[in-house]
Each structure stands twice: as structure tokens, then as C-alpha cells.
Amino acid sequence: MNKILPQQFYERDPKIVARELLGKILWRKTDRGIISGMIVETESYGGTDDPASHAYKKITPRNKVMFGPPGLAYVYFCYGMYYLFNIVTGKNGIPSAVLIRAIQPIEGIDLMKKVRHTSHIKDLANGPGKLTRAFFIDRSFNAKPVFSGYLLVKDNPIKPDIVRKKRIGIKLGADKLLRFYIKSNPYVSLP
DNA sequence: GTACTGATACTCT
DNA sequence: GAGTATCAGTACT
Numbered sequence: 572m573n574k575i576l577p578q579q580f581y582e583r584d585p586k587i588v589a590r591e592l593l594g595k596i597l598w599r600k601t602d603r604g605i606i607s608g609m610i611v612e613t614e615s616y617g618g619t620d621d622p623a624s625h626a627y628k629k630i631t632p633r634n635k636v637m638f639g640p641p642g643l644a645y646v647y648f649c650y651g652m653y654y655l656f657n658i659v660t661g662k663n664g665i666p667s668a669v670l671i672r673a674i675q676p677i678e679g680i681d682l683m684k685k686v687r688h689t690s691h692i693k694d695l696a697n698g699p700g701k702l703t704r705a706f707f708i709d710r711s712f713n714a715k716p717v718f719s720g721y722l723l724v725k726d727n728p729i730k731p732d733i734v735r736k737k738r739i740g741i742k743l744g745a746d747k748l749l750r751f752y753i754k755s756n757p758y759v760s761l762p
Numbered sequence: 763g764t765a766c767t768g769a770t771a772c773t774c775t
Numbered sequence: 776g777a778g779t780a781t782c783a784g785t786a787c788t
Binding site for chain 1: 769770772773774
């Protein structure tokens with residue numbers, strides 16, 4: 572069994588954490604079974620110099636988790652239908668987070684197919700809104716740690732080839748190279 | 763195969 | 776009251 576990544580893993584610059592999270596395992600226990608997958612795509616948000624970050628302007632009730640201690644989940648509701656799953660990084664008081672954008676399914680594929688109403692494995696979690704549905708993630712996970720409980724990130728010894736690209740779906744700060752994904756992996760959301 | 767549009771509800775101003 | 780770190784379906788070529 573792979574080791575759970577410790578809280579100190581997240582207590583670093585979000586750009587480093589986003590890169591090192593690639594290839595790691597996202598693990599979820601539900602009352603309908605175990606779900607797991609490899610993280611294949613992430614984006615880094617944060618610092619006070621990133622205009623795309625929710626925490627760019629000031630602290631609000633919604634984004635206060637980003638200012639808190641590292642290793643907590645930041646689940647954000649967007650476009651009326653979708654939850655986006657982030658992990659808070661950096662030291663306590665510094666607002667930053669890593670958005671998990673895509674997962675390669677490993678365990679619980681049949682369960683994901685039922686929830687997602689598709690039989691295409693590639694479409695199960697190749698996008699931030701899709702993966703939260705496939706993993707049963709909702710707002711109740713906001714501010715919950717990812718190093719204990721029913722939603723965990725585990726270590727994985729592989730060393731993937733990493734590509735660095737522009738971020739997706741945002742307006743401000745869109746040209747920053749803060750999106751990372753595993754090279755030639757078919758499960759990323761966009762090439 | 764690609765391009766465009768509507769759905770939808772929560773949060774901050 | 777407006778904007779949003781998106782997805783899926785429809786309409787084309």
C-alpha cells in the first residue's frame with residue numbers, strides 16, 4: 572500500500588506542489604466502494620501576484636480556506652453545476668492552492684461509469700468538474716484534510732514526463748505557464 | 763470530425 | 776444583480 576503524503580508535502584510553493592502531485596494517487600472511500608486514480612493534470616493558483624486566484628484581492632468567507640494551513644481541500648462551486656477540487660498549499664496565512672484538473676481512473680471504474688453515465692473511460696474524470704462528480708466530492712469536503720479521512724492523496728514512485736502550459740478557462744493571468752500535465756497521457760483534459 | 767451555445771446556483775458588490 | 780478556475784448537447788462541415 573502506498574504511503575499517504577504528509578502535510579509538509581503541501582507546505583511549499585504551489586508551483587512545486589502542482590508539479591510533484593502529477594503521478595500521485597487520489598484515493599476516495601465512499602459507501603459504495605473505493606475509488607482511486609492517478610493525478611495527470613494540475614494548475615497552480617495563488618500568491619498575491621496571481622490575478623486569476625480567488626484570493627488575489629482579499630479574504631472572503633469563500634476563499635478563507637486558501638489562507639489556512641496546507642493540505643486542506645478547497646472545494647469551490649462554479650457555473651451553477653460543478654464543484655472544483657483544490658488542495659491548499661504554502662504556509663499558514665499565505666493564500667495559494669493547486670487545482671486538480673484530471674485523473675486517470677484506477678479503481679472503482681464501474682462505479683464511476685454509473686455516476687457519469689458514460690462507458691468511455693477517458694471521459695470519466697478528464698476535467699475538473701468531471702472528476703469531482705466521479706469522486707463524489709462536494710462542498711462537505713471543503714476545509715477537510717487530504718492526509719486523513721475518506722479523501723486522500725497517496726505517494727506513487729513513478730516519475731512522469733511533465734509538460735508546462737498555459738492555464739485554461741480563465742481571463743486574468745491566462746498567459747502564465749502554471750498548468751502542468753503528464754506528457755502524452757490520454758486522460759488530460761486538453762492536449 | 764470541429765464549433766458554438768445554454769444550463770444553473772452560489773458568491774461577492 | 777452580475778460574473779463565474781465548466782460540461783454536454785446540438786448543429787453544422
